[in-house]
Amino acid sequence: MKKIGFDSKKYIEEQSKYILERVNHYDKLYLEFGGKLIGDKHAKRVLPGFDEDSKIKMLQKLKDQAEILMCVYAGDIERNKVRGDLGITYDMDVLRLIDELREYGLEVNSVVITRYTGQPSTKLFINKLERRNIKVYKHGLIEGYPSDVDLIMGEGGFAKNEYIPTTKPIVVVTGPGGGSGKLATCLNQLYHENRQGTQAGYSKFETFPVWNLPLKHPVNIAYEAATVDLKDVNMIDSFHFEAYNEVAVNYNRDVETFPVIKRIIERITGHQAVYQSPTDMGVNRVGFGIVDDQVVQKAAKQEIIRRCFATEVDFKKGLVEEDIVNRMRLIMEDAGLKKEDREPVLPARTYSEQIKQQTGTNEPVSIMALELPNGKTITGKTSALMDSGAAVILNAVKELGNIADEILLLSPVILETIQAMKTEQLHSKNTALTANEILIALAISAVTNPTAELAYQQLSKLEDAQAHSTVMIGKDNEQTLKRLGIDITCDPIFASENLFYI
Missing domain, CATH: 3.40.140.40 (Domain of unknown function (DUF1846), C-terminal subdomain)
Structure with missing residues (x-):
């Protein structure tokens, strides 16, 4: 019998409660959803007992207060980027996600095409969506994003992108994968909402890395293995430690971009940001659902090995470069694992x-x-x-x-x-x-x-x-x-x- 290390029911209740607490501070909360909203196989594998659809079930509990914006990067459509776990392209995954969200009774407001410059394949996808009565908004490329705050806040920045009308207090911004433009869409909406006098806020929901687990916990190492092609590296959130004298784990991209994201939010709202760290921005409570750490550690180690095999296969197929394989091998050594442990x-x-x-x-x-x-x-x-x-x-x-x-x-x-x-x-x-x-x-x-x-x-x-x-x-x-x-x-x-x- 499979040993359980995670309590999904407890997690859904805790997560729903925490999101609602965050919403109470604003008229409207834009909630960036990282990872897989439906069918999160990675979380299921590293957290035995995790319901792979727990995130969507949690949102279902909030469906009267939430609507969905679906983001997809035009470049991913153009190069037919494939979602590895399902073997389908990102544009097809958008259609799949819309169908499944509707089955859960969740309202899909629209699809946002990010960094759109008139790409031919993307035009065809837009036609397909619009002829099925799905609203489509197009956001162009903003030069200097996110570092050039003055440009972003000027007429050549968020101002030139369309505002997406929303009606619910929680707006979930999601997409088929990393780099879909979710953060930029959230900030674009914050810009327009505040110009209209709406007190809107931003938070991020990212399952991994788990901020309240140790840096070298196998679950967090498994996240590095899963994103080895993105070159994500877990690290201590220095901003969080400085503000609260509390150790929290985040990853390099969030830590590196936090100062500029904080400045953008402060420029948009006109007052000092409430967040002192990238961990503050998050609403993730997955760590509180772990009920047997030994079971979870064992499962996460097996996931690291699986990711190692997958990376070497991708290299053999010509999908990744050798430096990615070498990075994966270092992760294996860091975790004290060998492939034969599978x-x-x-x-x-x-x-x-x-x-x-x-x-x-x-x-x-x-x-x-x-x-x-x-x-x-x-x-x-x-x-x-x-x-x-x-x-x-x-x-x-x-x-x-x-x-x-x-x-x-x-x-x-x-x-x-x-x-x-x-x-x-x-x-x-x-x-x-x-x-x-x-x-x-x-x-x-x-x-x-x-x-x-x-x-x-x-x-x-x-x-x-x-x-x-x-x-x-x-x-x-x-x-x-x-x-x-x-x-x-x-x-x-x-x-x-x-x-x-x-």
Whole structure:
């Protein structure tokens, strides 16, 4: 049984109460939401017991008082930036977020396109939104932002950007990822609100780093690992310590920009800022939801290792530079970890080496090992029939359902027919069945085959299972495993010499 280290109910109650206390100081509060508003898998992994949708559920409690501004940077749309956990581009993620927010009964005011300079792909996205009756506001690039306060406060600054009318006391400003322009949008709104005589304030909701955990706590180190490509570094908030003689943890970008953000807010409001530190600006109460620090530390260490594998895979694919990999390795050393501390790594590698010795090959052997929540490790290998992800899933549900290994869950005739369709009708060059295709076959077989039905019923038990592959797997397989709740890592080795087909 999975050990719990975090109390989500306590956290939601504490967080909601604290935000409302902050709102009481203003007519309107612009609340910048960093991290993932919905489906925060990182927080779920490092804080066992954390509800990945707890932030949206917390906002749902405040829905009568809150509305949403969705920000997206035009440059991210233009270069088709992809959200790694979901495998979709940022513009598509905006649409997904709007749908999900509406399902929770939250009002989406509009979408704000930031740093817009007429980019062609962004124009098409704006058309798509407006033809679905979604309001769109365009904010241009402000030269010198955020350091040139005089320019920002002049006619070439916030004044030239559109004001977005809002009606609720809490305006949540969010986006599909970092660099979406959330802070600039908040400050732009503060500028216009104060010119209209509205007493508006700004606060920031950022889950990580956790300000009231030690600087070198594994949860905070895991944040550095998660943002290694952004080169974020955790540090002691010197402003907070100077003001209150209290140690608080923040990250370099917030600490470095605090003085200028403070000056901008003071220029906008015309009086001294109420915040003495970047930690003051935050409303995060996640640290108060931790109920078992040892469980949380263990989970965070595993997340650091997963991030290390992911970074090395990204480097192999040409997505990040070598300095990012070196930084990730330093983080691993700082945390006293090695990749083999991840449970399924050695079983996968050992099985791969055994096959290489048996066959006398030096080619990569695709093996996937999966550590079940009960602690037992199952393996699967790529064959002419199916890939390692598909094989390990079938082997795992057999184990969970106490089904003998020699029993066939799926008729060979069905599998051969699917293979024939892939190659003959769909003209695919990949003949091995993927995890998604095997799952569909299992679901169909479960209708008439009681043993297949028993195996199918075990799929939900794969939630939180840990898997490792000896080669890099395809995006489709990766997303299928993630949807099952399986955390997958890969050795940075290409499965074959093929450049397109894997």
